[in-house]
Amino acid sequence: MSIPMTGQPVPGRDPRAGSKLKKGLKQWMAVLPFIFLGVAGTAVFVIYPMIRNIVISFQDYSIMPGANNPFVGFDNYVSAFTDPNNKVLMAIRNTFLNVAVTVPVNWLLAIVFAVLINLHFVKHKIVFRTVYYLPIITSWIVVAFLFRFLFAGGEYGLINYILYKQLGLFSEPINFLSNYWSAMVVIWLFHIWKTVGWGVVIYLAALQGISKEYYEAAAIDGANGTKQFWSITVPMLGPVTAFVLINLVNGAFNFFPQVYFITRGGPMDQTQTLPSLMYLQAFKNFNFGYASAVAVMMGIAVFALTYTQMKKFGNQRFL
């Protein structure tokens, strides 16, 4: 690809179209050294995999070298929905439960803690913020160990110790991870405990960004604290709330370490979500076609969920 730096446009063509092309090429040559690697990396490791995923989802794919990987039409999708154990349907159900339970709790805790910490008389705001943020900087694996430990079965797991031994709320110690609902509750608590700090930090930043002048003006007009909160704070937090909610929904939609490290999908694949099911099917059972079909369905679902909102918030910067 060489670009003539000087010279006339090719005769016979619209001269303006020629110079436009030349200008475009020149612009590309200037920017290419900067974006080439990034664009190439994204093309190879993000965009091509998405296409490849769709292809594999229509194949009976084998990891063995030299396998001919025949195309099987929609077989993988059909088997995902006709499987007698209903793994995929169960995973979809769990995903909706995860969103329905954790998003409201997470959001409410985040805004309440942030507003309270931000009150003018509270001292050591930074200390509180740091403590609330601690779970975020801890790795999922370690927090999972911790939760498995706290919710261990038998009477000496701390939660059992408190609820059964000390308070006598149950007639016997609970095996949290071997029953569906109790395992789900542990997964939800794990997720909420681990991520609430993110919402708190985002809301604190947003609250501190509201100019004091609004409150001073309101105070002169005789509005008290409660009035100020509802007529200044709440409306000013609108866009941030949208941002926080989108991220919370997305996070709850994509439970993966939450499930994988706590229950590994058990008992009997009942607590699986789509990502954990996909990963285990691919790399434990080597069902690549089936796993890709799950991945494609998940990709479409998440995409549909976020597309409209992300468009609105795509250009905003947040920490």
Added chain:
Amino acid sequence: MKTKWPIQLLVYAIIALGALSFLFPFVYMILTSFIKGAYSLPRPKEVFSVVPDLYNYKLVWSKNNFARYFLNSSVVTLVAMTGSLFLGCLTAYGFARFTFPGKEFLFRTFLLTMMIPGVINIIPQFLIVKSLGLVDTYGGLWLIYIGGGVVGSAFFLRGFFQSIPKEYEESVLIDGGGNWRIFWNIYLPQSMPAIATLAIFSFQGTWEEYFTALVIIKDEAMRTLPIALLMFNDKYATNYSWIFAASIIALLPTVLLYILFQKRFVQSGFNEGGVKG
């Protein structure tokens, strides 16, 4: 404006309760890591009366090649982080400062990929690395970490790059410098807080990464820390004092980084008053 003391007390009680519920599990974990020879689930009474002792830390450090895995993770993370930052900065600069045909299209495509969770790409990424013959090498891992992460970091940095006033470039242009000089002498130093923030995110993301590393690295000697931790957990399932001692060692680098950089974290209004008169 004075708030009545019962309200103040109530507010403090609520946020202190919140803080306690975040802190207490950590405290319980640290205390458990001091218990000697816990082959069964330690009783809460034992945990609360334990005497601090680094015995388990010394033990796990020399056990099961733990020190080796720590080193592996350091190498993987430092290279991946440096590569991601460098590529992210370059790409962000390209998108922030240049106009070229198809830029809008390219940027929108980038944005679209951000809406699809990265985890679903793990199967094809593995197949690509396999066809390159890079399974069981850090090269394969770095390609996925860096190539797969560039969109996120470029997107994060682009906003900061765009807010750097054009006036800054004039001094370089007057000296006869070009795009690279502007990149090195203006954009990078001006965006240091943003780059530092991204560096920490990148560090934490790679340091903790489990799923891709498990798929790409099969050789036991090359495992990274998260894999080693989980294997350690499977092997000594009930020995929580060892598991937590190992976990706390694994957490230290990230925690230290956050403490060191806490003040320099990007907040809003980071570039106020850059151009004077």
